[in-house]
Amino acid sequence: MSTTESASNYNHLERMSVQELLENINREDKTVPLAVEKAIPQLEKLVTATVELLQKGGRLFYIGAGTSGRLGIIDASECPPTFGVQQGMVVGLIAGGDSAIREAVEFAEDDQHQAWKDLQKYRITENDIVVGIAASGRTPYVIGGLETCRKHGIATGCIVCNTESAIAAVSDYPVEVITGPEFVTGSTRMKAGTAQKLALNMLTTSTMIRLGRVQGNKMVDMQLSNEKLVGRGNRMLMEELQLAKPEAAALLQKYGSVRAAIEAFRKSDSV
Secondary structure, three states: OOHHHOOOOOOOHHHOOHHHHHHHHHHHHOOHHHHHHHOHHHHHHHHHHHHHHHHOOOOEEEEEOHHHHHHHHHHHHHHHHHHOOOOOOEEEEEOOOHHHHOOOOOOHHHOOOHHHHHHHOOOOOOOOEEEEEEOOOOOHHHHHHHHHHHHOOOEEEEEEOOOOOHHHHOOOEEEEOOOOOOOOOOOOOOHHHHHHHHHHHHHHHHHHHHOOOOEOOEOOOOOOOOHHHHHHHHHHHHHHHOOOHHHHHHHHHHHOOHHHHHHHHHHHHHO
C-alpha cells in the first residue's frame, strides 16, 4: 500500500479538542518542507529540462486529477500576471475539464486516453514538456497522458508523493516528494497537496528566473492589473532608479511595465 494511503499517526480524531487538532495538523505539516528538500536534486533536473524547452519556444503543461489537477491550474494561471509571460506558456489541465475545478467529476481520473485528447487540443509538440501531478502516483488519466507523450517524443515529468510509482516510471524527470501518512488517513489534499504546491512554486519560479523574468529580486514583468500592483511597480522604480513617487508613477504610466520604464529611463539618462 502506498504511504499516502497508510494509516494516520493519530487516532480518535473526533475526541480531540480544537487546539489538539490544530497542533497535531501543524505538527504533521512541519514535515512537508523537509520532504521537499530531499527532492531538490530531482527538481533541479526537471527545472533544467523545462528551461531548455521553453527557451526553444516550448510550453509547460500540467495534467492531474482532483486536488493535484487544481494545483496545476492555479500555478499555471499565476504565471502570466506574476512574470508577464503570454497566456498559454504554462497550461494546467484537469481530468473532467474545467467543471472539475469546482466540483468532482465522477470517474474522470480513470480514463487513460482523455489526457492525450486534452493535450492534442493545444497541438502539443516535441518542444513542449508535460508534467503529471498525482499524490498517489497511479492516476490513470496521468499515466495514460505521459505514456502517450513519450511515444510521441515529448518530454515528461511528474510530481508524486509515493516511491516507485507507475507515473514516475513513465516520466523522464520524476520528482518524488514522500510525505508519508496524512493526518486524516488518505486525505492527500493535506500534506501531499502542500508538498505539490511547494514543488510547483519552485518549478515555475526557478524556470521564470532562468528565463530572465526577474531582475534582482523584482517581478519587473508583472502585469499591472490592480492598484496594489501599480503601487508595487511604483516602489520598484523609486528604489531602482532613486526617483520620487510622482516621477516613478508618471514613468510607469507612460511605459506600462516596470522593465520598460527602467530601460527607457536608463537609455535617456545615458544619452
